[in-house]
Amino acid sequence: MRGPRVADVNTAPFALLYNRVGLALSVLSVLNVASTPLTAYFSEYFPWAEPPAIIDTFANYTEFNAQMLAQHQLKYNNSTLPQGATYFADTAVGVYLARATLRLDRPSSSLEECIGAFLLGAPGLIFYTSAQLALVCGVLRSPNATAVNWAAQGACFRGKFCGAVIGHSCLWLTPGDAIGNVSDDGRATLSFAYTETRHPTWLWLKLVYRIATTGGVFYCVWHHYYRQCLALARQVRASGHCIGNTPRCTSYKLVIGDPTALLLIDPWVATAFVLDIWSSCSNIAIAVFQATQNADSRVLLVSVSYLARTVWFSYWALAVAARALKRWRLEHWFQEVDPTVVAVAVSVYGPLFTWLIGHVAPLAALFQWTFTCLVPADAEGQEVEAALGSLLYTLVIASLTLSYGTTAAALRHWRGGVARQDYSSFRYNTWKSRAVFEVNPRYKRYPTISCRSTDCFLLCYEGPHLQEKLRLTLLSSLDFHEHDPMLAVGSAPIPTDCLANVLVPPKPCPLGVGGVLAPRPKWRPSNANGMAPSKVADSAEPLGQQRYPLRRNRLGLFVSLASLCNIASMPLAAYLSEYLPWTGPIGSTTATNYSSFNAEKLTLVRRRYNRSTLPAGIQYTIDTRYDVQVARQILRLGQPPASVSECFRDYLLGLPGLIFYSNTHVDLICHVLQSPNTSAVRNWDAEGSCFVGKFCSFAIGYTCVWLVPGNTISGAGNASDVATLNFAYTETRNASWVWAMFFYRLATTTAVWLRMWRCYYRHCVDLEHRVQREGHRRSMQRGAWSYELIVGDPTAIVLLDPWIASAFFLDIWLSCSNLAIAVLQVTQNVDFRTTAFSMTYLARAVWFAYWGLCIVSYFLKRWHKEHLFAEVDPTLVAVAVAVYGPLLTWTNGNVAMLARLYQSLFNCLVPPVRQGEEVEAVVGSIVYTCIIVSLPLFYGFAAPHHRRDPAAIEYHSFNYNNLKNRLALRMLAKYDAVKVYGGNVHAAVHADPRLKSCPTVSLCATDCFLLCYCNGRLEEKLRLSLVRTLDVQRITITDAKEPSRFHMNELRLPRQRVLVEGTLGPSKATAYELQRPTEPSVWCL
Structure with a gap:
């Protein structure tokens, strides 16, 4: 028999050839998926070739x-x-x-x-x-x-x-x-x-994002598929396909499968592609506009090809549906779909639906309503909001495949039985290019997308004659059901003679009514001589170096990495509100004297920001061209005579930037308010002045406050009983300083990443390697052991580091000008969207609290007062400060006592000869920092009086954790192990607070959980804490005579704890012993 043409030749002991057609189809399919983000540039402009941007700087x-x-x-x-x-x-x-x-x-x-x-x-x-x-x-x-x-x-x-x-x-x-x-x-x-x-910065970011997405796709397909194929080829060349090589085969041909299904079902890849499409909403609008017109057929075809990218809406819906079906055990209610058919169907259905939107009356009216329903009443007819229409369009595109999957499963259920299939055949494949799944769909790891095309075929030849054909399927497509004893896939006692795992049913599988399996059998894979090729094992390391399989829990890993990225990106996240160094205006306040400065700047802002240049009805606006914050507010004249304090309390609260006013400006405004009408003010040009804002004597910006007669906000400028207060703050930016801040933030981010790797993640990797090599116990019991590692959240390690906390603290203080802008935006009461956005910037002030906790931790340890403070949950601190900080900031400008306090703090260090000409922000910043710090400290010192009974706490449980991790771990399946170990570290520090290495921040979230399975059944659960959690220098912890039963340290607690319930003082000395493993480890049970 003549085999197909081949592309690779290898020498003895066994020759293996790659099928050219299969290899070409596989590579082309991957290139088609990976290039999807970049092929958008067939219709979009590259960042460096964009047309001139339209500058929308109209006044109204x-x-x-x-x-x-x-x-x-x-x-x-x-x-x-x-x-x-x-x-x-x-x-x-x-x-x-x-x-x-x-x-x-x-x-x-x-x-x-x-x-x-x-x-x-x-x-x-x-x-x-x-x-x-x-x-x-x-x-x-x-x-x-x-x-x-x-x-x-x-x-x-x-x-x-x-x-x-x-x-x-x-x-x-x-x-x-x-x-x-x-x-x-x-x-x-x-x-x-x-x-x-078009925004140039956004276009460049989108290009980088698309390149990163393409690189991520190539990495995933290599890591999860092609790497396994190469390992399979090497093993076949070295050992053949089975022990004894019976029948005798001298050469092999490998038909590579199509791995795109592995990419389509990956929720992260699908989400990345969906975000790419949504970030190109303007280009989608152009394609929809072109697809709904009937005149130019060529343009219509181009738009159809661009809209074909929306197939990722369907793939994303299938990935999400797969997770939901697995979680709720409803796999039998969905018929897996062929991804190629999905692509073809959406390529036809998507453009057709888009055309119908503009040509069918109900659809046109529906989408026209979605584009206008979210527009504010005062902007009707002036703008449209595409978010709701885009969401509806996404759901409609996604609904096609979901409708097919549920309908096909219902029809199969109604017909009953399973059609006879030759599952080893080439024909049992997706259109483009397993018996257990048909019997019980719950064994599908991905119940929505067919992964049959990922299978490889190994053809075994003796001379020119084909002797055997092996169909090889990735084990990653099979759900082993480790936590369900009725469906668990165990290991057979007798290994198979083949190079790959063999899935063997213990008996014929009876089918119940409607295709429901009754009873449900257990399926057993037989190992090939104790080792399976990487192609089918889907492992992270070569099997020869790995005795015990271990996998990371995806949700735990995601929460851990997301928390790390959240902390590490915080310095650079400031640029969501600040200008990047290469953007934004560079300004200064240089002037020969105050008089010339005041005259120049006041004339400038009056000319730029007045009734004819500002939009009507807008009280707060940002001039991004000159980086100026402009606020306006109406003041009613004819107020009765009052002292300055009464005027401040009754009429000035809520004015824009009130806490920054000097006494001169307060007197000026109160004097105008007592005028009976606008005519009583002789010279309105004199009712205003500017002043410089300083921080530690360095100018960070300047502010101008001036009044004009009438209501210039709504346009009623002839009103004689009101005046309009105008407030403009201009930030001063020094080119060298902003670049220095940029590199400082890069260095801080790098330091966080480096510390996380050195202090946490490298220890997690070492733990994985050791468990894979030796198991979890010193003397392993008989059985097929496998493991699942739930990685902890290492952010507490960063938070308790005084150097990193100080670096973040300095970052905020060095951005005092931007902090002033955020405070200004929060204290104003007219533009709630701006207020909400500035609250996200003020959330960075949580580092004031973390820095304060580090300082207090140092002194508690120095003075041996750990028992006086209850460690805090860093997540709750972040949430509390995110609410408490902006609320405090708002009250600073709207509560008389606080507003007057801060107004005096910003002026107390200004020399008398310069009162009214400048303000000094350093004292106000110190007070603001101390108030933010005070909240977690107050809780920490008050909480020890309400400690829980230690006997009521299960220290080994998932629930003994920080809020964020506790909520995340509750989303996992219920893990009920026969035996649980660990948590002794937390029991010890609860009994004796002197053992805490950091008495202010809870470190329980850094713990890892190792789930130990024997023959597919969860037998043991280990809670592993870092030894560094304990302060072994303060309290003597002796080494036990006998070694640890595990490959981790074991902390042996004393039989009776001396701590008396309700006592706040340190306990008496207790005998703690540490059982060491045979090899050193940083983890402790």
Whole structure:
């Protein structure tokens, strides 16, 4: 028999050849998936080739609408566009235009009737606001073109996604048939233009993200598949396919499978691809706009190819559904789908559905409503919000495969029985390219996507004749059900003669009614001479070096790494609110004297920020061009005479930036408030001044406060009984300083990563290697032992490090100017969105609390007062400060006593000759820091009076943990082991607080849990604590004579603890013994 063409030749003892076709299909399939993020650039612009960005710096919507509409009508009209063109893409500036002719004299009683009867298929229909719909339908009701005022028939609006502007659209109508250049009194031409907003920094970040995603895909497919294939090939070349090589085979051919199913079912890969699509919402909007138009078929096909990326919505839904089905044991209610068929179906169904959105009245009305329902009432007709529509579109695309899977499973259940299959055949495969799953779907690890295509075929030849064919399946596709004794897959006592594991049913598998397995059997894989090839073992290390399989618990590992990333990224996360060094304006406050500085800056801000330049109705705005925070507030004149303290208490609370005012500004405002009307103030130009903000004598910015007559916020400038207070803060940025801060933050982040590796993760890796090599006990019992490691949360190790806490503390203090901006934004009461965003920045103040805990820990240990303080949960500290900090900040500007206190603190260090010219923030910052620190310290010193009875605490349990880890571990399956060990470290420090290495921060979250399975059954659970948790220098802990029963240290507690219940003082000396393992270990039971 002649085999297929091959691409590789190897020498004795056994020759193995790769099938070229199978290898090519496998590699091409992986390249197709991995290149999906980067293929988006077939339709998108590269960051370095983007069109000119549209700078949206209009003062208000009226100015924006007038200028943008005039610009579009001038640039895209009958004389500039090709005759007959219904679609035009101006790639030079990124404008996409579509036109359509509409017949006039089309009366309609409502907007819904107008959409269903006359507007279906109109360009960009689903994006219209109610104002644009009313405009178009109003024109259509006109009897002819002469009855319409065409100069007013147009409007523009902004497109937003989650509050961020992604583009703007303009719609206008002209008389006649402008497409055919025909004058027709009974027709009008509708023109719709969409302009994408591009942010260079965002485009570069998205490119880096896509490259990282592509690299992640290649790594996953190598780590989980191709690496195993190479190990299989090496083993076959060295030993053949079975012991004794019977029948005699001299050569082999390996048909590599398609590993893409392993990528599609991975929830992290699917989520990364979905986020990539959602981050390109503006490009999706362009593709939807192109797919709903009917004029240009070529453009329609290009948009269809771009929308094919939405297949990842379906893959993501399948990955999520797989987790839910496994968790709730509903695998039999879903029929696995072929990923290739899913891709083909969504490639057809997605663009078809997109086209129907603009051509079927109910769908068009539904999506038009989703794009406008989240828009605030004061912005209706001025913008659309695409978040809800995008979510609905995602769910609809995802619903196709989920509907098929549930329906097919229901039909199979209704028919009953399982069709006969030759499971070893090539034909039992996915369209593109196991009996136990058909009998009981609960054995599927991935119940939503078929993984059959990942199988490899090994063809065994004796000379030219094919003797045997082996179908090899990854064990990772099988759910071993270690925690379910009814379904657990155990190890057979007799090894198989083959190189791979063999799954053997103990007896014929009877089927119950409707395909439900009754009774459920146990399936047993037979090991191949005690070792299986990496291809089928799916292990992390070569099997020759690994006696006991160990896997990491994914949820525990995710929580651990997510916590680490959260801490390590905190310095760089500041740039979500701050400018990066290479962006943002660089300003200074250099002036010859205060008079010239005040005159120059006050004139500048009055010219930039007034009634004609600021949007009407907006009380707080940020001028990102000059990095200026501008706030306005109405003050009512004619207030009765009052002292400065009474004026401050009754009329000034809640004013923007109140705590930064000098006494001069307080007097100025109170004097104006007592004026009967605006005419009583002789010179409004004199009612204002500027002052410099300093921190440790260094200028960090300047503030200008001025008053103008009338209500300039709403436009009622002629009101005589009110005045408008204007407050503008400009940050001073030094180029050298911002770059130094950037490198300082990089160094801090690197130090956190390095410390986490050296103090925690490398010990976890060493623990894994030792357990894989020697098991968990010094004398292992008989049976097939396997392990699951739940990695702990190491963030407490960072929090208790005084050097890292001080580094984070200094980072916040060195960003005093940005902290001042956040305080300003929190204390204002008009823009709640800005307040909420600044609260996230102020959450960094939690490091004040952690730094305070480190300092107190040092003194408690030095003075032997550990028993006076109850260790705190770092997660609860973060949550408390995230609420307490912004709340305190808000009260600083809205509670008279606190506002007056801080206002005096910012002025107390200013020399008398400079009062009113500057403020000094250092004392106020110290007080703010101390107040933030005080909350966890107050709890820590008060809690020892309410200690729990130590006998009521299960120290070995998952529940004895920090809040975040306790909640995460509760999401895992219930682990009921026959024997549990560990927790003695926590019992010891609870009995004798002098043993705590850090008496202020709880370290219980750093513990790892090792779950020990024997023959698939959970037998033992070990809670492992780091020895460094104990302060062995303060309390003598002797080494026991006998070694530990485990490969970890064992802390032996005294039989009777001397600590008296309710006692706050240290206990008497107790005899603790540490049983050492045969090899040193940093872990302790």
